[in-house]
Amino acid sequence: MDARRRDPAPRFSRRYGRLLLGASFALIAVVTVVDILAPPEVHLGPFLIAAPAVTASFAGPRMTAFVGAVAVLAQAVVAIARTSLTDLNHTYQIIALVLISVIVTFFAHLREQHESKVTQLRSIAQAAQSVVLRPLPRRAGPLWIASVYLAAEEEAQMGGDLYAAARTATGTRLLIGDARGKGLDAISEASLVLGAFRVTARRETELPELIGHLEAGVGSAEEPEDGVRGTDAGGAADDSAEAFVTALVLDIPDQEPVVRLVNCGHPPPLLLRRGRVVPLDTAEASPPLGLADVLSPDVAVETFPFDVGDVLLLYTDGVVEARDRARAFYPLTERLAAWAGDDPPTLLGHLRDDLRAYAGGHLGDDAALVAVERLSPRT
Numbered sequence: 001m002d003a004r005r006r007d008p009a010p011r012f013s014r015r016y017g018r019l020l021l022g023a024s025f026a027l028i029a030v031v032t033v034v035d036i037l038a039p040p041e042v043h044l045g046p047f048l049i050a051a052p053a054v055t056a057s058f059a060g061p062r063m064t065a066f067v068g069a070v071a072v073l074a075q076a077v078v079a080i081a082r083t084s085l086t087d088l089n090h091t092y093q094i095i096a097l098v099l100i101s102v103i104v105t106f107f108a109h110l111r112e113q114h115e116s117k118v119t120q121l122r123s124i125a126q127a128a129q130s131v132v133l134r135p136l137p138r139r140a141g142p143l144w145i146a147s148v149y150l151a152a153e154e155e156a157q158m159g160g161d162l163y164a165a166a167r168t169a170t171g172t173r174l175l176i177g178d179a180r181g182k183g184l185d186a187i188s189e190a191s192l193v194l195g196a197f198r199v200t201a202r203r204e205t206e207l208p209e210l211i212g213h214l215e216a217g218v219g220s221a222e223e224p225e226d227g228v229r230g231t232d233a234g235g236a237a238d239d240s241a242e243a244f245v246t247a248l249v250l251d252i253p254d255q256e257p258v259v260r261l262v263n264c265g266h267p268p269p270l271l272l273r274r275g276r277v278v279p280l281d282t283a284e285a286s287p288p289l290g291l292a293d294v295l296s297p298d299v300a301v302e303t304f305p306f307d308v309g310d311v312l313l314l315y316t317d318g319v320v321e322a323r324d325r326a327r328a329f330y331p332l333t334e335r336l337a338a339w340a341g342d343d344p345p346t347l348l349g350h351l352r353d354d355l356r357a358y359a360g361g362h363l364g365d366d367a368a369l370v371a372v373e374r375l376s377p378r379t
Helices: 009-037 045-055 061-082 088-132 183-200 207-220 332-337 344-358
Strands: 143-150 161-167 171-179 245-253 258-264 270-273 276-279 302-305 311-315 367-374
Touching: 009 045, 009 061, 045 061, 045 088, 061 088, 143 161, 143 344, 161 183, 161 367, 171 183, 171 311, 171 367, 183 207, 183 245, 207 245, 207 258, 245 311, 270 332, 276 332, 311 344, 332 344, 344 367
Parallel strands: none
Antiparallel strands: 143 367, 161 171, 171 245, 245 258, 258 302, 270 276, 270 311, 311 367
């Protein structure tokens, strides 16, 4: 299961907009009646300006213009009822109301254009996400898999965090990673690593060779065609030349109760077994992808027990670096212990909601979570 729920905000916005629209018409009616009944020295007409002004904040230009026209008509009714339509005071009030209605209608038009562009960009982002960050399979051999992706930016669908799965002749391989930086550069690096993994994960028999292909994928984005690294206007090295991706690559055989993994500078996975949470810390971590020419290129493969009923939690640093109002980091291991007996989708549902609540609804960085449970072969 790939947990990406639809945002309920549009439905809430429509309901909220209808309430505000009703309030605008109610304001016009109340001001009109009270102004007609008020003493001659009291003039409430200027309050009618609020109706089109409020409408422009949530409705389109046509509805804003309609509300403005209704407000002008109401002001004309007040003028006729109290004195005459040509009364100087009411004439100036009507002129001011017409001018302000035209202005706020124009602003409503600009806002509608902006929202249309945002909707188009969101649609493009969703299409790109479906191609780059494909949903993980719910079942892969004896494994039950669930995933969650939480974007830090409200309008973004994905960033530099990545995950993927691939079946081999003997088991399942999983990848989770985090590209350095944010924005399009991070997405580009993530797509390169994902592409390299999908091409080679099924055919490479050993993890070190697979890591080599992933390393080459990151390196290919750093070197320009002329072989010279880029510089900025001041002659400094281009920041893209320092691109790297932290990653965790796992190989889970179908017939052996183990997991083999390579940690390339990534937060260690957590093993949930019989109510306990155990970090799978490797004795020797490999360098992040893209830094093999700077750091030691040795690839360390380590094996850990992974039996029926065990659950592995893979995550990116956006999870453990989330902060509450007191600026304290999210205590993942402690929170995870309370849900150690849950299945992968339920576990990630609890984590997603708890993480959002802990961070006040806004994460400082993208966060990805993958939970994997080994099932009985008969399940």
